Amino acid sequence: MNIYNSIIIAIIIRYLNEERTKAMNLHGWVIYNGYLQGNKFLDFAEWIQRAAAKQNIQMDIYRNNELLSLLAAGSMSLLNDRIAELPRFAVFADKDIYLAKQLELLGVRVFNSAEVIACSDDKIATYQTLAANKLPIPQTIVAPKAFHQSGNVRFGDYQAAIDQLGLPMIVKEAFGSFGEQVHIVSTETELFACIRELHGKPFMLQEFIASSHGRDMRLHVVGDAVAAAMTRQSSNDFRANVTAGGTMQAYQPTLKEKQLAIAAAKAIGADFAGVDLLFGENENPIICEINSNAHIRNMYDCTRINVADFIIDYIKKTLK
Template identity: 30%
Template sequence: MLRRVAIVTDGPGWHGCRLVRAFRARGFEAVYVRLRDCRFDLSCSWHGIVMPGFGQRLPDGVFVKSVPGGTLEQVVLRLDILHALREVGVPVYNDARAIERTVDKAMTSFLLRRAGVPTPPTWVVETRDKARAVLLKETAAGHRVVIKPLFGSQGSGLRLLSAGMDVPDLAQYQGVAYLQRYIDSGEGRWHDYRVFVIGGSAAAAMRRWGVCWISNAARGARCEAVEPTPALAQLACDAARAVGADYAGVDIVVDRQGDAYVIEVNGMPAWRSLQSVTRINLARCLVEDFVSRCVAPRLEAAC
């Protein structure tokens, strides 16, 4: 029987093409699936999940590259599909719970702190007055504060707040202020590390040199491959484990004193910039881990 997997993405593009090739090399046909096209139909099969391209048969595994935004109800339904697939025994990589934990910065920070992973002091509040109180206390102690959207990526919406500044209107942040102490990696030499964790190991890493304090490749940062120190690699793996991610892009900042902090854990990371500076075939590594650790044991058990 032909082995088939689904790649969940709205726009296959560069990443999708590489994943398809890597799956083909492992003997799998990969089918692109948009979550917005999936649905529940409890009258059509024993499992009640409809995925275009698979009929009544479910995929042998599901690789989640992206989950599109939408209304609260639409996003919940799309994640429900991923939850349901796992409930009926289909391996999902990363699964819905890991995605929920990493998309939500507040939950990510909570889980990192709970697991003892170093992360900057963080506050999440719903009123401007409470946010102002945090800012006043932090700046009085000589710190600066970053305000971020609770949901967001690629450095969008970030603002650095210093003494004498006011908290912006929270309507810009959907009524929630996510505030985090700013970690200074070196004024004028802004940089951070992206460590790509696959299956509990640090597969590759890069240093991103920012043109400003936001060191995202999407914001013009210059990327260079690095061999992470054992400490950085372990920190990244601990962070991925804390949120339950099979694979993750872990962002780490090292301050002037040499102390490292996990800033974010990305549960649906892009890796094009990292691939451009490393010889490691990241799509192949992802597929190898997914197939060997998640899909193959299920197929063998079914024989």
């Protein structure tokens, strides 16, 4: 081996060692909700932790109820005796936007930010943002705000919505997960019964996309790319959610579908997100929802692609 090759090898080794040192200096947290039943949310946190460990990044897992936000005159902090120092970053697998905001105010880079989580969690805010960015969504009419549930529901207030959207239509609560707060109504009687039940909550009326009945696609966006995608289908429900009994299949999205999913995530400012698209007329994609902390196990089981690896790569590049 000549001296030139030795120098090149030495430079490469030095570079690799420097990169490894930089990675080891990264310290992060994964935060999930400690009050939700089951292990699904801890499972997500552990996937992120293992992906980080493969790149020599230390990540600690916390439940949100282990991190109490203290606010006082002239100071703010987190109450937990285990904390020696704050992390450089946090992956926020929760919707506790006040805790996410507390971390940001303390100088921690949060993926996704409190603002993004809040927009994604509120489907009305999501659709307003998407419409403002001229992205394709189902026609949506926001129900007028009522401050509390009462028997004083004026169904005449909704006649213009019926005329605009027709029946059947979708009635969707602003806040909810796994398709559980999404209803389909076929008659005015069903619609008014649903409105009476939801009166006092934020909800919307939405055009029913018949061409996507029981099927949709989930594209997991990380940064400026789609890391993985799958289609979901149900034979006995208008919703395609796997938790509602739908089946999944690995999918290679078209360029148009990829571009739309990335644009949707960018519109709300997400670092990464699970974007659900409906099949519109002639299979043209329509945005259904954006999930700022979408779970990744089903995507892996379906596609064998570990989205957590893409998330950690993205975080490293962002923090660099």
